[in-house]
Amino acid sequence: MPYPAKTSREAILAAALTLLEGQDAPLTMRTLAATLGLQASSLYRHYADRETLEEAVAEEAARMLMSDITAASSGRPPHEALRVAGQQYLLFAHRHPRLYALIHQPRPPAAATPGTGKDLWNLLLGLIGAVTGRPDDTAAVVALWCFLHGYVGLESSGQFGLSGPGDAFERGLEALTRGL
Amino acid sequence: MPYPAKTSREAILAAALTLLEGQDAPLTMRTLAATLGLQASSLYRHYADRETLEEAVAEEAARMLMSDITAASSGRPPHEALRVAGQQYLLFAHRHPRLYALIHQPRPPAAATPGTGKDLWNLLLGLIGAVTGRPDDTAAVVALWCFLHGYVGLESSGQFGLSGPGDAFERGLEALTRGL
DNA sequence: GTCTATAGCAGGATAGAC
DNA sequence: GTCTATCCTGCTATAGAC
Numbered sequence: 001m002p003y004p005a006k007t008s009r010e011a012i013l014a015a016a017l018t019l020l021e022g023q024d025a026p027l028t029m030r031t032l033a034a035t036l037g038l039q040a041s042s043l044y045r046h047y048a049d050r051e052t053l054e055e056a057v058a059e060e061a062a063r064m065l066m067s068d069i070t071a072a073s074s075g076r077p078p079h080e081a082l083r084v085a086g087q088q089y090l091l092f093a094h095r096h097p098r099l100y101a102l103i104h105q106p107r108p109p110a111a112a113t114p115g116t117g118k119d120l121w122n123l124l125l126g127l128i129g130a131v132t133g134r135p136d137d138t139a140a141v142v143a144l145w146c147f148l149h150g151y152v153g154l155e156s157s158g159q160f161g162l163s164g165p166g167d168a169f170e171r172g173l174e175a176l177t178r179g180l
Numbered sequence: 181m182p183y184p185a186k187t188s189r190e191a192i193l194a195a196a197l198t199l200l201e202g203q204d205a206p207l208t209m210r211t212l213a214a215t216l217g218l219q220a221s222s223l224y225r226h227y228a229d230r231e232t233l234e235e236a237v238a239e240e241a242a243r244m245l246m247s248d249i250t251a252a253s254s255g256r257p258p259h260e261a262l263r264v265a266g267q268q269y270l271l272f273a274h275r276h277p278r279l280y281a282l283i284h285q286p287r288p289p290a291a292a293t294p295g296t297g298k299d300l301w302n303l304l305l306g307l308i309g310a311v312t313g314r315p316d317d318t319a320a321v322v323a324l325w326c327f328l329h330g331y332v333g334l335e336s337s338g339q340f341g342l343s344g345p346g347d348a349f350e351r352g353l354e355a356l357t358r359g360l
Numbered sequence: 361g362t363c364t365a366t367a368g369c370a371g372g373a374t375a376g377a378c
Numbered sequence: 379g380t381c382t383a384t385c386c387t388g389c390t391a392t393a394g395a396c
Contacts, residue, residue, distance in 0.1 A: 005361060028389065041391080042362050050390070106337045142334075142345050143352030147323070150330025154322075157286045165322050172323030175359025180351065185379060208371060221374080222380050230372070363396075369389085378381075 007036050009046050009056075016057045020098045027054070027098075054102065061099040062116040065092050070123060078130035079177065085127055086148055086173050093152040100152065132180055140180040147172050187216050189226050189236075196237045200278045207234070234282065241279040242296040245272050250303060258310035259357065265307055266328055266353050273332040280332065312360055320360040327352050 015035050016027060025031050029040040029050060047053040072088040073081040093100040121141065128144065129135040151169055154160060195215050196207060205211050209220040209230060227233040252268040253261040273280040301321065308324065309315040331349060334340060 007361090026389095029391085030389075039363060040389095041364085041393095044391070045361055104333070104337050104339065138343070139346040139348040139351045142340070142348035143327070143355065145339075146330035146334060146348065146352060147327045148330065149334055150326035150328065150332075152330075153284070153333050154326060154329055157284050159284065159325075160322070163318070166319040168319040168322035168326065171319045171360065172326060172356065175323065175356050176352065179355025179359035187379090206371095209373085210371075219381060220372085221382085224373070225379055361396105363394100365393085365395100367390105367392080369391105371388090372386085374385080375383085376381100377383100378379105 006038060007042070007046065011036065012043060012046055012053070013056055013060060016053060017060060017099070020057065020061075020102065021096055027057075054105075055107065057099075058102045058105065058107075059116055061096070062103050062120065064096075064099070065089070065103065066116065066120040066123065068092050069120070073123075073127065078127065082127045082131050082177060083173060085124070086144070086169075089148050090152065090169065093156070097156055104149070128180070131177055137180070143180060144176055147176055186218060187222070187226065191216065192223060192226055192233070193236055193240060196233060197240060197279070200237065200241075200282065201276055207237075234285075235287065237279075238282045238285065238287075239296055241276070242283050242300065244276075244279070245269070245283065246296065246300040246303065248272050249300070253303075253307065258307065262307045262311050262357060263353060265304070266324070266349075269328050270332065270349065273336070277336055284329070308360070311357055317360070323360060324353075324356055327356055 012032070016032055019025055019032055019035055020027055029043055032053075033040040033043055043053070047056070068091070069085050069088045073085040076084060124141045124144070125136060125138070128137060128140050132140060134140070151165070151172070155165065192212070196212055199205055199207055199212055199215060209223055212233075213220040213223055223233070227236070248271070249265050249268045253265040256264060304321045304324070305316060305318070308317060308320050312320060314320070331345070331352070335345065
């Protein structure tokens with residue numbers, strides 16, 4: 001009986017985050033355990049299965065994203081805050097592409113973003129409301145989110161090719177904030 | 181020696197399309213061969229490997245998408261043509277979610293959409309140019325594409341939840357065509 | 361709580377007979 | 379050109395010893 005346990009829920013979660021911030025290694029029970037100096041089977045004492053673990057990682061990643069956006073946009077005038085929030089969203093996706101993908105991975109309805117999603121949602125609602133003058137304009141938030149998410153997706157799947165996106169990001173963001 | 185060959189490149193391609201238009205069955209060499217009444221190993225006479233096959237499918241799917249958009253938008257006044265093109269893009273993604281996903285799957289640089297992508301690109305360039313009055317406004321095309329692609333992605337990953345997207349599609353499309 | 365060992369599954373791909 | 383047979387890899391998850 002090795003007394004101080006070699007790991008814990010938190011340590012596993014942290015290791016999974018680290019693994020997914022790397023470039024290549026897939027998130028499998030084996031590779032994850034290896035980074036902790038463990039055998040894969042040991043992880044099952046802490047998480048029931050791979051999916052449960054993934055949900056925890058996704059939740060934590062969503063928290064990170066929200067924290068980044070909040071920190072960058074708080075205390076700025078409305079229009080600027082919204083622009084900075086958009087840039088920060090993009091930056092997170094660049095820095096942590098696999099965490100970003102995990103956040104947006106389809107999940108069974110029960111686990112559909114319990115609280116974290118709502119927080120980010122309310123933050124954006126406030127930012128947009130301050131710019132357009134319409135509070136609680138959910139359609140505007142969705143439209144903006146679509147644009148950002150699509151930009152990330154097309155970029156990461158290499159659709160922009162050699163010519164790159166040009167100034168589409170600024171143009172689109174500007175057009176949306178003006179047009180909504 | 182069964183003389184008339186049981187299959188061909190074209191038949192395999194068609195079967196793969198059909199398979200991916202269904203809901204569940206994954207595109208594996210085994211399942212694909214099964215729909216043709218063949219063994220998996222037989223497919224390798226016609227396609228070098230799975231990836232080569234997938235590229236062919238993706239190309240064909242892109243052709244279908246372009247054909248849909250062209251048919252729906254041609255002969256309409258500019259503003260309406262653009263709106264209809266957007267709707268058709270969304271409709272294709274709804275009807276053929278797995279083909280849509282395949283089109284946007286990251287591929288090694290060599291195979292990056294040889295000709296089909298360009299055609300769709302030029303079509304959209306024309307549509308947008310007719311609305312905004314600026315020909316060859318690539319950034320505008322990219323921005324619109326981001327919005328559409330993002331909408332599809334968020335919808336299919338269930339991010340809109342129970343409340344749904346509201347009228348975000350129309351709002352966003354309108355805001356973009358106006359603001360660009 | 362961790363270990364070894366193993367069951368079980370799924371998929372890609374090849375060898376060689378016909 | 380298709381078949382059977384087989385190999386290989388990589389993964390999830392469990393059983394039971396310690």
